[in-house]
Amino acid sequence: MAKEKKGVRLEHISKIYKDPKTGKDFYAVKDAELEIEPGSFVTLLGPSGCGKTTTLRMIAGFESPDEGEIYLGGEPINALTPNKRDTAMVFQSYALLPHYNIFDNVAYGLKLRKLDKHTIQEKVTNILKLVGLEGMEGRMTNQLSGGQQQRVALARALVLEPGVLLFDEPLSNLDAKLRVTMRTEIRRIQQEAGITAIYVTHDQSEAMALSDKIIIMEKGVVTQIGTPQDVYYHPANEFVADFIGEANFLRGPLSHKQGDSAVVTVEGNPVDVVGAAALEEGKQCTLVLRPESAVLADQGQLPCKVIMSCFMGSYQNYHVMVGNTMIKITDFNPKNKKIYNVGDSAWVVFEKESLHLL
Amino acid sequence: MASRQSAALDRKKMLADPIMVTTIIVLIAFLTLFILYPLAILLVDSVYGQDTGLTLSIFERIFQMPSFRKAITNTLKVGFTVGILSTMIGLLFAYVEVYVKIRTKFTARLFQVVSMLPVVSPPFVLSLSMIMLFGKAGIITRYLLQIYDNSVYGFGGISVVQTLTFFPVCYMMLKGLLKNIDPSLEEAARDMGASRFKVFTSVTLPLILPGLGNAFLVTFIESIADFANPMIIGGSYDTLATTIYLQITGAYDKQGAAAMAVVLLSITMLMYLVQKYVLEKKTAATLTGKASRARMLIEDKSVTLPLTILCSLVALFVVLMYICVPLGACFNTWGYDFTLTPKWFIRVFEKYKGLQAFRDSFLLSLASAPITALLSMIISYLVVKRNFRSKGFIEFVSMLAMAVPGTVLGVGYIRGFVNGVFGTGFLSGIYGSAAILIIVFIVRSLPTGTRSGISALRQIDKSIEESAYDMGADSFQVFMTVTLPLIKDSFLSGLVTAFVRSITAISAIILLVTPQFLLITVQINEFAEKGSYGIACAFATILIVITYGSVLLMNLVIKYFGTSHKLKEVE
Numbered sequence: 001m002a003k004e005k006k007g008v009r010l011e012h013i014s015k016i017y018k019d020p021k022t023g024k025d026f027y028a029v030k031d032a033e034l035e036i037e038p039g040s041f042v043t044l045l046g047p048s049g050c051g052k053t054t055t056l057r058m059i060a061g062f063e064s065p066d067e068g069e070i071y072l073g074g075e076p077i078n079a080l081t082p083n084k085r086d087t088a089m090v091f092q093s094y095a096l097l098p099h100y101n102i103f104d105n106v107a108y109g110l111k112l113r114k115l116d117k118h119t120i121q122e123k124v125t126n127i128l129k130l131v132g133l134e135g136m137e138g139r140m141t142n143q144l145s146g147g148q149q150q151r152v153a154l155a156r157a158l159v160l161e162p163g164v165l166l167f168d169e170p171l172s173n174l175d176a177k178l179r180v181t182m183r184t185e186i187r188r189i190q191q192e193a194g195i196t197a198i199y200v201t202h203d204q205s206e207a208m209a210l211s212d213k214i215i216i217m218e219k220g221v222v223t224q225i226g227t228p229q230d231v232y233y234h235p236a237n238e239f240v241a242d243f244i245g246e247a248n249f250l251r252g253p254l255s256h257k258q259g260d261s262a263v264v265t266v267e268g269n270p271v272d273v274v275g276a277a278a279l280e281e282g283k284q285c286t287l288v289l290r291p292e293s294a295v296l297a298d299q300g301q302l303p304c305k306v307i308m309s310c311f312m313g314s315y316q317n318y319h320v321m322v323g324n325t326m327i328k329i330t331d332f333n334p335k336n337k338k339i340y341n342v343g344d345s346a347w348v349v350f351e352k353e354s355l356h357l358l
Numbered sequence: 359m360a361s362r363q364s365a366a367l368d369r370k371k372m373l374a375d376p377i378m379v380t381t382i383i384v385l386i387a388f389l390t391l392f393i394l395y396p397l398a399i400l401l402v403d404s405v406y407g408q409d410t411g412l413t414l415s416i417f418e419r420i421f422q423m424p425s426f427r428k429a430i431t432n433t434l435k436v437g438f439t440v441g442i443l444s445t446m447i448g449l450l451f452a453y454v455e456v457y458v459k460i461r462t463k464f465t466a467r468l469f470q471v472v473s474m475l476p477v478v479s480p481p482f483v484l485s486l487s488m489i490m491l492f493g494k495a496g497i498i499t500r501y502l503l504q505i506y507d508n509s510v511y512g513f514g515g516i517s518v519v520q521t522l523t524f525f526p527v528c529y530m531m532l533k534g535l536l537k538n539i540d541p542s543l544e545e546a547a548r549d550m551g552a553s554r555f556k557v558f559t560s561v562t563l564p565l566i567l568p569g570l571g572n573a574f575l576v577t578f579i580e581s582i583a584d585f586a587n588p589m590i591i592g593g594s595y596d597t598l599a600t601t602i603y604l605q606i607t608g609a610y611d612k613q614g615a616a617a618m619a620v621v622l623l624s625i626t627m628l629m630y631l632v633q634k635y636v637l638e639k640k641t642a643a644t645l646t647g648k649a650s651r652a653r654m655l656i657e658d659k660s661v662t663l664p665l666t667i668l669c670s671l672v673a674l675f676v677v678l679m680y681i682c683v684p685l686g687a688c689f690n691t692w693g694y695d696f697t698l699t700p701k702w703f704i705r706v707f708e709k710y711k712g713l714q715a716f717r718d719s720f721l722l723s724l725a726s727a728p729i730t731a732l733l734s735m736i737i738s739y740l741v742v743k744r745n746f747r748s749k750g751f752i753e754f755v756s757m758l759a760m761a762v763p764g765t766v767l768g769v770g771y772i773r774g775f776v777n778g779v780f781g782t783g784f785l786s787g788i789y790g791s792a793a794i795l796i797i798v799f800i801v802r803s804l805p806t807g808t809r810s811g812i813s814a815l816r817q818i819d820k821s822i823e824e825s826a827y828d829m830g831a832d833s834f835q836v837f838m839t840v841t842l843p844l845i846k847d848s849f850l851s852g853l854v855t856a857f858v859r860s861i862t863a864i865s866a867i868i869l870l871v872t873p874q875f876l877l878i879t880v881q882i883n884e885f886a887e888k889g890s891y892g893i894a895c896a897f898a899t900i901l902i903v904i905t906y907g908s909v910l911l912m913n914l915v916i917k918y919f920g921t922s923h924k925l926k927e928v929e
Binding site: 109 | 364367368371825829839840
């Protein structure tokens, strides 16, 4: 559908703001180096204030970078105003024009491009069909539900056939259920239109469900770029591990290194690990263990005491103490297994492949 | 830290938008030429003489004039009195409206009328009716009380008239503040055992204290800048505004007038800066929250009855005074012969060129209103939605005009444009033309329009305009297709406010008008000074009809074509 899929490249992009309280300058985005493939769906993920929206607004042209250059389809676009850039944005608040009906909202950009009436009519009709709003052209925006407004905002951006589609937390104003439906919709429409998309969110499950690649940002710095599986199973640091899903951190010194495998002593208990090739013996290291990768049993690797046991329906939620380390465990389908109660002694069981060595 | 390339990029992006750049340049030129330059020339005039060079002798001279020293004390005395009285009455009205259960529709309606009247009436109507009610031939003093030598002229008269003119401004300001107080704060105090009076003194009052200061300063500035009322009812009690006028029209002392104008301007400017940068911030800081839910109104009769009666009496008195003027135009000789007659109206048109006066006033105001409204919307758009370097300058100067008394501006225009800009002859043609009158109207109404435009635009989510920009519209297209349609109501009311303010304006215009133009307000002033109250009342009555008619028309237009109507319809 898009005229031409365009890639986006950010070269050493930085943005400096003045802190209104202290009056000091700080980096909102620092030395971001990104390469976004044409036709891919990429998410900028991070907690609020990490610089993800600023990065998006620099690509759209609302903010100007203080350092570096942004390329769109190979062309430098730093000096272009938003209306001259081949990007279209879906806003967090939808930003529909309240004095226009749906048709006029979607046709707005086409009219500015001076297309003839017939073409506009055809394009708007097609795009409304794609987002599932056919027959609603005449409605005013305040007669629509949140999800419908969202679809209009998406249609309005898509109809311009931009090189890149930008999303600024578009689902954050919807309720939880609709959020899930809409994100599947967005992914479907992006695939059908075959368009490059850059999506900003602070919701990690949204990022996982949508993206070909996730870019994780913290305090203005890009900390990891990878596929959803990459960032989940091989987080680059504790921040990423903790931000994407839940994580337990087991710490201890490394010993008995043999090629890739080694032993980490956690609270006095030896734990076999793999992926230690780059590490030195005797060094303190951290292991990431996902709560769903471990279960409780009467026999296993780490002895523990149960301090919290909570039935959640599809799973049993445990907090256990191994020495001074607290470990969270989600044990699925608990009905068929033994359920441990607070005060019980047990063992934490996991496969050594489930451990990720930071 | 690395070099800031964003500034350079932002500049480049802006230059890619020629319409916006042109608009900004034209705006800056307009504001500089017609607000800053006339004030600057006054300052230059008052410290620089052609043969004396740089000197303070002009200030020395005017400060040695007893009449000028008297005028300063007079002005400040009136300003403080009116400021305090207006704030108190305004607070009373606002409190009753927001906190007290008003039982009758009549009272509620009365409050509304009182807040509307000063907007639509010419500034000196109350002075006229004051003289007609309490003067030597006043019906109250002469007929009801049998006092034959009562003098309303002077300090008392000015204070009463100005208070009644300006307290509705305080009432509107304080009403907004009181409505913003979260009722649960007061309920919490009541719950902890405070009496109603204690709640008022320990919670409500401290919360609105900066707001009270704000209201006081706003009326103070209005009072000392007021020209028309002191002119008509001041008698020999001269204020700074009238002294400056007499200095230039009577004594032909342009340098002295310039120096006096600088003194008056310094006072208003100081008050304005305190108001804007100290009190407004404090008000916003103490009252940021919106009321969480509706307030339980006071129903206790011992409270509601006296307060409602007190307010109603004041309101009725104000309405009575406004009614007095049209009545005055209908009787043979006010105070002596109460036979109904149309003779004053006939005389206005047959003898005193009434038709020309109305045509001139009407057309000049009509020409200035759309320019003012559009200009103030453009300024508000730039101030609220765009970022550029000279933004602060544009905002400051266009709001600054609020603190410039009309008389000062008038003197500045005379000094600045009679021989052209800086005496070079450039633009000298506009002095005495319709253009300068229209420009004065625009400059005088610009701050009000800009202020309402700014508050209207702040309500609109910034991303709506950004989305249009993102879809390919340039600044001009964004403004025309998105911004303006969304603030249509504010634009329309700005249009009418500008028209009404212009057609009722007098202070600056009276110094600049040349015999080829007849303006209603100038005529009223002239006949009131001569003591021809019948003619003055007839002129004023027709003026009130025009202004009130335009306000009604505006409300109708907004009701049927405004944005709020459209949005309501589809709900």
